[in-house]
Amino acid sequence: MPIISAYPEPIQQAIAYLSHLPGIGSRSAERMVLSMMTWKPEEREGLGCAIAALASKVAHCPICGNYTEVGHPCHICTSEARQRDIICVVEQVPQLHIIEKSGSYKGLYHVLGGKLSPMNGKGPNDLRIAELAQRLEGEAIKELLLALSPDIEGEATANYLAQLFTRPGLTITRIASGVPIGADLTFADSATLATAISGRRVITMN
Ligand SMILES: [Zn+2]
Numbered sequence: 001m002p003i004i005s006a007y008p009e010p011i012q013q014a015i016a017y018l019s020h021l022p023g024i025g026s027r028s029a030e031r032m033v034l035s036m037m038t039w040k041p042e043e044r045e046g047l048g049c050a051i052a053a054l055a056s057k058v059a060h061c062p063i064c065g066n067y068t069e070v071g072h073p074c075h076i077c078t079s080e081a082r083q084r085d086i087i088c089v090v091e092q093v094p095q096l097h098i099i100e101k102s103g104s105y106k107g108l109y110h111v112l113g114g115k116l117s118p119m120n121g122k123g124p125n126d127l128r129i130a131e132l133a134q135r136l137e138g139e140a141i142k143e144l145l146l147a148l149s150p151d152i153e154g155e156a157t158a159n160y161l162a163q164l165f166t167r168p169g170l171t172i173t174r175i176a177s178g179v180p181i182g183a184d185l186t187f188a189d190s191a192t193l194a195t196a197i198s199g200r201r202v203i204t205m206n
Pocket residue numbers: 061062063064065066073074075076077
């Protein structure tokens with residue numbers, strides 16, 4: 001453990017907050033703060049303002065649950081360039097942004113806020129499922145794409161949603177899962193290979 005008690009209070013506090021971040025221990029946090037102390041004072045102030053704005057100016061989009069500026073739906077929900085008859089359901093906001101960065105999807109999103117997990121006391125009422133139901137009533141949605149983790153809880157959540165929202169005119173799909181790009185089949189585990197085989201696609205058919 002680094003000895004941080006010789007630092008003035010503001011430095012100690014900054015170290016304590018930064019070490020809450022995933023993958024950042026107190027030693028890395030200490031290095032980050034000491035590095036910031038070499039910045040110009042106005043740069044440190046700028047960082048402080050940016051962090052303060054995360055609390056005062058950012059909220060969840062009232063429609064999809066993405067992050068947005070307080071009081072406004074997010075830029076995806078309001079964009080005229082998006083395909084408006086498909087909703088991609090994700091567990092958390094970061095997954096929405098990973099799909100966005102892939103550039104492979106142009107529809108709308110819905111952030112559930114997690115997945116069903118009876119072991120951890122997380123039931124349907126703890127997720128944004130009622131909000132999704134409302135959207136399916138009010139918007140002309142043709143496809144619900146479930147982009148949930150391929151684990152037991154993700155499967156259970158996908159099955160629950162598929163049963164709940166089965167109705168004429170609505171196609172419910174799941175993202176494919178299987179062997180990652182660039183991976184060697186020799187090292188794939190059998191559960192991954194089993195999903196890859198059951199989700200196989202046709203290359204030629206005669
Ligand atoms: Zn939104």
